[in-house]
Every structure is written in structure tokens, then in C-alpha cells.
Amino acid sequence: MPKIKYIEHNGKEHEIEVPEGWSVMEGAVKNMLPGIDADCGGACACATCHVYVDDPAFAAKIPPKTDMEETMLDFAPEVQPTSRLSCQIKVTKELDGLVVRMPESQH
């Protein structure tokens, strides 16, 4: 199963095995990790599953943002060029080893 590393804003790391087909958001929420709220449950309608994908090699393996993701990210605080909505990142074998950082706040 692909392993995803989630890093909280305070630097605390969580390495989680996430089944293929789940979203990166689901991997966090179903393991009760702090830092990803996912208020809309993955419908790309809340922007509270905001993460940073800093490694360009992994960023290149994730499909580009849809217009809807771009629009929702406008509502997220602390947006950076590497910002993504984790509910829109589907876990695949290729994403084994992905590292995502969480922002200080989702609101």
C-alpha cells in the first residue's frame, strides 16, 4: 500500500499507509490526523483539506488542478504555488512516498 507522509504545521510527522483509490484527504481523516478538516467530505467545496506538495517530482505525478480546485483554493488561507486540495489527490502506486505539509490553519 502506498505510504504517505503527512507533516503537521508544528513539524510532527505521520507516515500512513493509504489504500490506492482513496484520496490523500481520506487517508488523513480516516486515521484521525489533525490538520485536515475536510468539512465538505471531499466534494471540492470547502478548501479545508488544503496541503502543500513541495516535491516537484511528486507534484508532476498528480493531475493538474481543475478549475474548481483553483477556485476553491482562493478561499484557503496561506496559499502557496505548491498548494493543493488533498481531496482531489487520488492515491496511486506512483504516489508511494508522497509528502504533504499541512498549513497552520484550514480556516
Ligand code: FES
Ligand atoms: S474536503 Fe472539502 S474541498 Fe476537499
